[in-house]
Amino acid sequence: MTEKMQETATKTTNLLVAGVGGQGVITATHLLSQVALAEGYDVKQNDVVGMSQRGGSVVSHLRFGQEVASPLVSAGAADLLLSFEMLEALRYMHWLRPGGLLIYNLLRINPSTVAAGFAEYPGDVRERIEASWERTLPVDGNALAQQAGNPKTANVVLLGAVSVHLTFSEEAWLSVIEENVPPKTVEANHRAFALGRQAGKA
């Protein structure tokens, strides 16, 4: 399971990060790109921003390698999909290339359509994910964040799980986290990252 998703140093690695507006998808992807940059890669990231309302489906593209051209990951070409929410994992699953790895947070957030009673959240969402993709890694990001001592560190837990499948050094991760989170939360975030790494090796 810990086979790295980066096959070679020269090939461009494609990551897609999905979630719900307000969850911090773009910030998490920004941390990823900072680590890639610190490790000497060419990096391109793309987020669709501009609608500030909460609750919409959000997706962020990240590509790194020796020289990256397009900022977009094409559908069917992602090496790794990280989803902060289960329904969004299902929604963006087709972005993965054959053999790609799906890491998803065991969290359910109702879309407004479900909250208002117009649609139903699939009750068997986790089973459907597991049945329709071969390489999956569920992580209970929110529970591990609690364990780390700060419920807001769920994103860093998930990045910890992702980090196991990339070749970046742990030092680079830890220092980028330190530079980008509020000073008071550095310890909790480092604990969250370590818990995520354990979960990522499962």
Add this chain to the structure above:
Amino acid sequence: MREILTGNEAIARGAWEAGVRLASAYPGTPSTEILENLALYEDVYSEWAPNEKVAFEVGLGAAFAGARTLVAMKHVGVNVAADPLMTAAYTGVEGGLVLISADEPGQHSSQNEQDNRHYARFAKIPLLEPSDSQEAKDLVRSALELSEEYDTPVMLRTTTRLSHSKSVVELGERPPECDNPLTSIPRNTPKYTMLPGYSRIRHPLVEERVARLRSRADELGFNRLELRSRGLGIVASGVLYQHVREAFPEASVLKLGLTYPVGARLAQELREYVDRLYVVEELDPFIEEQLRLLGIEIDGGEHVLPRVGEFDAGLIARRLSADGAPGADALLATAPPTPVEGLPQRPPALCPGCSHRGIFTVLSKLRVFVSGDIGCYTLGALPPFEAMHSCIAMGAGIGMAHGMAKVVQPGQKLREKVVAVIGDSTFFHSGLTPLLNVAWNRSDAVIILLDNRTTAMTGGQQHPGTGSTLMGHETPNVDLPGLVRALGIERVTEVDAYDLAEVESTLRKELETAGPGVIITKGPCVLEYKVSAAPMTVDLEACDACKRCLKAGCIALTYEEEGQSAYVRIDEAQCNGCGVCAQLCNFGAIVETARTEA
């Protein structure tokens, strides 16, 4: 020093490095962050203008006075600024003027996906298109230099995927001589005063300028011919160039940085070198038509690629290889797996606590025709409200409501009466003149000004009603009811946006009264002003599971069924405590958290 910047951040950096003295814009996705970032440099004067026309005119004035100037707007903003733009093309400038047009193929947050490259041809001004953040930074300087050398405004066009993509940029510095003071305004009446007699003299110069630019287009350093395989040649610009490099790594490529006017020399060279020549561009065949007019034979362009939406490398690889183009990346050329079907949509929704929620709950109940406008509140068109029935352009809602009210006699039928809704920032942008028209030409349309004290949808930018400027200076705050009265509206009522009974009774009264009336609903944006109260909770004993509260369309509420029992649950983490849902409940089942704990 190297940094990873978005296209917009790079444009701001480029403007600072190139000695821009003044920048003006109206916020609009995907252009907003350009000015937000420029405002961080104290040596550039940056401001939000009330709309794009004003922003362009402010920029043009500064350019006439000799300053290097940047104005920025989203694609539809250029429609608003088009009037001065067309004539500024005749006058030219003293200091360089670059107009950033941020287009939105795919319209992630826009009412259309018009291709603004046509504006460059329409105005006959040069058009530059960067393909990554480094080029975005560099081309701002080039645009200003070109503007000064050719005596013309220059358009620099980005798309969402350029503006919001991050890539690595080498940073430079701002030369100190950029800030030498300007002490006078150059006077040249025949050049800058467009009376017909003077303007007729300018027009031939515009035509001559385009011809000169076209003849030198391939010598200016913006266009690059990359010769690789002879099997396939592709012409592309902007972010499409990057997609093309991924989709067909071995193809020969003519990368255009200057897309109006397009030159003939490099295109002809590529044509002679390759067997098959394609033009890859989103939206309209803008480059392709220019090349065809220059006599370049194109094997595939607009007939092979979609004319709508945005592209990625996969789409280009599949479409061109299906047409017989050789050498596509194998993975990208494979049809991607199909998405999982039947999943519930996750559209954006009004935030918990949003001050628009109560208004749209009432509008939905009264079932009046709502002539809408551009802002977060356009989401009022979606379920459960379905309380917006038209939305066209910034400020259009009031004028349209007036037109409707002039031709329909609703009698007593509430359903056929017309209400216009418009946010405060949109009202300042272009709602004043149509409201003046309502007051002047008298119609029965009811106008609701949703006053949340910010430009909310683009992330909370200052406007004339916020009491502050982009650069953080305090400034007088427009008296909104006083302004409305000054336009000639006699009945102006201010209501608390969260008081449903007050909103409904005021609206009913206005709908029954002849002549124009304006209701101002007051409630600051909860995101921008960080407004929140203790979360509400549902008293499960009292809840009848009637779902009436769900009409508030709030993502903090969920309808739950467990065996025989059904109820509504409130997610405390999301609830903002605004109390709109509690006012909808007939059973008093939604209560403040503190009360149940007591």
